[in-house]
Amino acid sequence: VNIHLLIMARPIHKLKDIEAAAIRLFGARGVGRVTTKDIAREAGTAEGALYRHYSGIEDMAWSLYKREVEAFGARVKKVLSSPKSYAARIRESVSLFYEFFDHDRVTFAFILLSEHQFSPNRKISPRFNPELLVYSFIQQGVKEGAFQHPHRDLAAAMVIGMVLTPAMHCLTRKLKGPLSRHINDVAEGCLRILVADL
Amino acid sequence: VNIHLLIMARPIHKLKDIEAAAIRLFGARGVGRVTTKDIAREAGTAEGALYRHYSGIEDMAWSLYKREVEAFGARVKKVLSSPKSYAARIRESVSLFYEFFDHDRVTFAFILLSEHQFSPNRKISPRFNPELLVYSFIQQGVKEGAFQHPHRDLAAAMVIGMVLTPAMHCLTRKLKGPLSRHINDVAEGCLRILVADL
DNA sequence: TGTACATCAGTGAACGCGCGTTCACTGATGTAC
């Protein structure tokens, strides 16, 4: 036991503080409306600290976005590629989205609001891109006859919108309360689009 | 016939050029990533011209957004308050959205991408806010028994997402071709969410 | 009709502020011997 540990109530991990502050601010205001000074103030650090870990604010925003989306994408991938029925996997995916939203609304807001904020040549790895994963899941479901729809990609876009838009509206207060209470209704909505004879 | 008209092939209406350039750039890059110099260059004007009509770039972005959304909202209002059946009004609304998208993709991209870019105390007039109009249309439909859904607002959010997300995905090239060919499929999708026994 | 004046969109150079970034420095931690 070291006297140092007793004095330093919180050890210096300012990188965590910076990233948390950045995600919070980016999600609240949009990537383009946050300055390095805002982040430093919110994180309680010097502005220069950012540059020990990222080459600039743009690089930081994109790195955080990519990291969070791909981490979430890895969880989506696991759910969508389980051996359960298509209907069960849809329900579990909606549950994953909405539980994540309720559990870490700040990060979800950051992901949702930043989606169209980056140069189009910056790409999420397709293996962990949640939207692409849904697209290929539905494509596979149609091929195997579990889903029926005249236009696979359109069905995927509709399903994605049906799941994400209630989350957006929850952020903007058009929809109240925890999202997770809507899991069943939204999952059923997805099946109504995808399955001809429910 | 005036010699002047012959020389001045295009009369000086630089305001139109400025607004068109601004909408194009805002829609392509996002409101926060466009500078007054970009707009002036794209419009072929001096930077100062902007300030003859708007108090600044932020005011211009919001004014254009509000104007375009409310103009579109007025058309949505007309369709949704017609005396036709609920199903017909839904189909015509989807048609309105997608025909508008195909007809003026630049403006639609501006509207879609700018939605969450402004300070939350800037509000579209509720009378002409397309999303609010859809919310109250669905609420009315449930009250009158034309629609059945356990949670009206959730149903509205799902329907809005189901209509707009294919448009977003068309902009980002995840979905190909003109949107209007999807009018029937999307309208049918909406009814599947809203009507218990289709 | 012509003349004098007002109005106003647009010009282009200039300006100052705030932004992202840099840099010499600090102090804590790890490592070699």
Place this chain on the structure above:
DNA sequence: TGTACATCAGTGAACGCGCGTTCACTGATGTAC
């Protein structure tokens, strides 16, 4: 064990560039008489 040195996250003041904005000016159009 102690000493010397390397590493590296973080500091805070400084910097320069690019941004949004301003302003004196232009020139075209409208209007009064």
